[in-house]
Amino acid sequence: MKAIRIHEFGGTEVLKLEDASMPVPAADEILVKIFASGVNPVDAAIRQGGNDVLRPFLKLPLILGCDAAGIVEAIGTEVTSFKKGDEVFGCPKFPGNGSYAEYVAAKASQFALKPESLSFNEAAAVPLTALVAWAGLFELGNLQAGQRVLIQGASGGVGTFAVQLAKAKSASVIATASAGNLEFLRQIGADEVIDYKTHQIEDLLHGIDLVFDASPIRDNEHRLKSISVIRDRGTYVSVNVDFPFDEKVAQALAQRHITGEMVAGQNHEHLAEIAALIDEGKVKVFVSKVYPLAEAAQAQQEVATFHVRGKIVLEVQKEK
Numbered sequence: 001m002k003a004i005r006i007h008e009f010g011g012t013e014v015l016k017l018e019d020a021s022m023p024v025p026a027a028d029e030i031l032v033k034i035f036a037s038g039v040n041p042v043d044a045a046i047r048q049g050g051n052d053v054l055r056p057f058l059k060l061p062l063i064l065g066c067d068a069a070g071i072v073e074a075i076g077t078e079v080t081s082f083k084k085g086d087e088v089f090g091c092p093k094f095p096g097n098g099s100y101a102e103y104v105a106a107k108a109s110q111f112a113l114k115p116e117s118l119s120f121n122e123a124a125a126v127p128l129t130a131l132v133a134w135a136g137l138f139e140l141g142n143l144q145a146g147q148r149v150l151i152q153g154a155s156g157g158v159g160t161f162a163v164q165l166a167k168a169k170s171a172s173v174i175a176t177a178s179a180g181n182l183e184f185l186r187q188i189g190a191d192e193v194i195d196y197k198t199h200q201i202e203d204l205l206h207g208i209d210l211v212f213d214a215s216p217i218r219d220n221e222h223r224l225k226s227i228s229v230i231r232d233r234g235t236y237v238s239v240n241v242d243f244p245f246d247e248k249v250a251q252a253l254a255q256r257h258i259t260g261e262m263v264a265g266q267n268h269e270h271l272a273e274i275a276a277l278i279d280e281g282k283v284k285v286f287v288s289k290v291y292p293l294a295e296a297a298q299a300q301q302e303v304a305t306f307h308v309r310g311k312i313v314l315e316v317q318k319e320k
C-alpha cells in the first residue's frame with residue numbers, strides 16, 4: 001500500500017511517499033481502507049521528533065496521521081461492533097502507524113460509524129479535534145446549559161467544533177480569533193466575538209464560567225490573562241498538554257479555587273455522539289483545503305501556520 005512514512009525526524013523533506021506492507025488486524029482490530037486523513041499540528045510535531053509527552057511513544061519508521069475516514073475491509077476475530085463494508089471514522093493508533101496511508105489496522109474501539117451526511121474528506125476532518133473539543137468542554141470543563149464559555153482559537157480545527165458543541169449544549173459562547181474570522185465565528189454560533197490582535201480579553205470580560213484555550217499559544221503569561229477573566233471556582237482548560245502550567249499559573253488557579261486542566265488523550269466513545277450531532281445539522285464541518293496524499297508536505301506547512309480556518313485534509317484515494 002502507499003503511505004507517507006518517515007525514517008528520521010526533521011523538516012517536511014523527511015516525508016516519503018512509499019510502498020509499505022499491508023497491516024494485518026489483530027483480534028480486537030479492524031482493517032480500514034482509508035479514503036481521507038485529517039492533518040493536524042501534532043503531525044508536524046511528531047515529524048520533528050515530538051515533545052516530552054509524545055517522544056517515549058515514537059518509533060521509526062513511522063506512518064504519520066491521526067484522523068482516518070474509510071471503509072472496513074476486514075475485522076479481527078473478536079470484533080462484533082463493525083462488519084466489512086461499514087463506513088467509519090476515527091483516530092487510529094495515535095501516535096503509532098497512522099492514517100497517511102491507504103490502509104490502517106487499529107482497535108475497533110477507536111472508530112465509530114461515519115456521519116451519513118459527510119463525505120470521507122469531511123469525515124476525516126472530525127475525529128481528533130472534535131474529541132479534544134468534547135473533552136475540554138464537557139469532560140474537563142463540565143460545561144452546563146446557560147453558562148458562559150470563552151473559547152480561544154475558535155476558528156481553528158479544535159475551536160470550530162468547540163464553538164458549535166458549546167452552542168449545541170445551550171451555553172453562551174464568546175469566541176476569539178483574528179479580524180478576518182470574526183464574521184465566520186458569528187455564523188457558526190458565537191454570541192460574542194473578540195479580535196485577539198486588537199483587544200485584550202481582560203479589559204472586556206469577567207465572571208466567565210469556563211475558559212477553553214484552543215489556541216496554539218504556549219505562554220504562561222497568556223494563561224494568566226485568561227485565568228483573570230474566570231469567576232472564582234470556575235474552570236480553565238488548555239489544549240496544549242505539552243506545555244505545563246508554571247508556578248505563577250498554579251498559584252493564580254489555587255488563589256481563586258479555579259480548576260486548571262489540560263486535554264490529554266481522546267475518549268473515542270464520544271465519536272458516535274458527535275456523528276449524531278453532525279447528522280442532525282447541529283455541528284458543521286469546515287474543510288478549507290483538500291490535498292492529495294503525495295502533497296502531505298504542503299499540507300503540513302499550511303497547518304503549521306496555525307491560521308487555517310477549520311481543517312486541512314489529505315485525500316488518500318478517491319471514492320469510486
Ligand SMILES: NC(=O)c1ccc[n+]([C@@H]2O[C@H](COP(=O)([O-])OP(=O)(O)OC[C@H]3O[C@@H](n4cnc5c(N)ncnc54)[C@H](OP(=O)(O)O)[C@@H]3O)[C@@H](O)[C@H]2O)c1
Nearest residue numbers: 041153154155156157158177178181215216239263306307
Ligand atoms: N491535547 C490534544 O490532544 C490536542 C489535540 C489537537 C490539537 N491540540 C493543540 O491545540 C491547538 C490548536 O490546534 P488546532 O488544530 O485547532 O489549530 P489551528 O487549526 O491552527 O487553529 C488555531 C486557532 O488559533 C488562533 N490563533 C493563531 N495564532 C494565534 C495567536 N497568536 N493568538 C491567539 N490565537 C491564535 C487562530 O485564529 P486566526 O487564524 O484567526 O489567527 C485559530 O483560531 C494547537 O496548539 C494543537 O497543538 C492539542
